[in-house]
Amino acid sequence: MSTTTNATSAEQFLTAVRHRRSIYGISKEKVIPNSRVKQIVEEAVKHSPSAFNSQSARVLVLFDQHSDKLWQLTTEILRAKTGGGDSFQATEDRMKSFSAGYGTVLFFEDQTVVEELKSKFPSYAAAFEPYSYQSSGMLQYIVWTALEQEGLGASLQHYQPLIDETVQKEFNIPATWKLLAQMPFGKQAAQPNEKQFQPLDERVKVFE
Template structure:
């Protein structure tokens, strides 16, 4: 089922129709995340990125908590309907990867390399974005659909409490995934010559 890297990159899309099935074993999912965290580059080889994988009931629990928190924020039941449908869609998946950055490591780098202090949080976010793409594309290669969500900081405290997350880990994003049940629509692209310039 594996495809070439660029084919996987081209096929990587936001899949909102996902099921509670997986095309690969839980051990393979863990391997993908561990390898991605280990080998995705970080500034100064700082290795600030962290990940938590939620499967089965733990995955459901995340989206139940998120729905409860958002319901309190929105208040109006009618206005909340579309949000409830989104939560049900994410919950219908097989699992979720939570992405974090370790603020303690970033702070230590800022102290050790004061000249670059303002840049370390930026570089950490860039590294986390690379990690997200690596995992997203690797899941795509294995026939799994995913999307990237950002319900932080609303859910941060609940996530830390529920899964005993260290206080210094800052939640960046959530990636629900599962076997695709629907194909995303066509994607439009700007002319590439407007986005890439080559000078020889």
């Protein structure tokens, strides 16, 4: 492959990286069919890197009423946890913004796989949980960026461990699947705020 082709391919990838943003204004209008979202998630799960090729990632994709149900249950859990009241309105509005989309991707790591690695490679045992989180983070980023490229808006949320048990029961999820993140998505209905950047010379060091 030529240097020019490599540069072009890298720039296309970096363009996708630049466009990925947290989008909180989303709607239920379908931008792409559910089958395409499923295909994106499956490709991401298949090709995301994992420590020792452990392939510990697990994903639940909820569409339409199932996604709505997730955020309804999350609202109820948070209301019970905080006691509700007038101060709860902001939280409830936030939950409604997530259910305003038409789907949610939930990311898990299978702890059975992680524990097997600890047993098989005891000298690395303390590292396998961080490795697992790193692997999931890469998967989340791939899915997020790919959805953005398809014209969808998405954001990454973290309501675990408060909702773990409810998610397991409602969607028949194995107890060994550890929930790490939730990604509501839908048609982009609002523009993100301008992103601010810290000076790169304070964040990157190069020796050559």
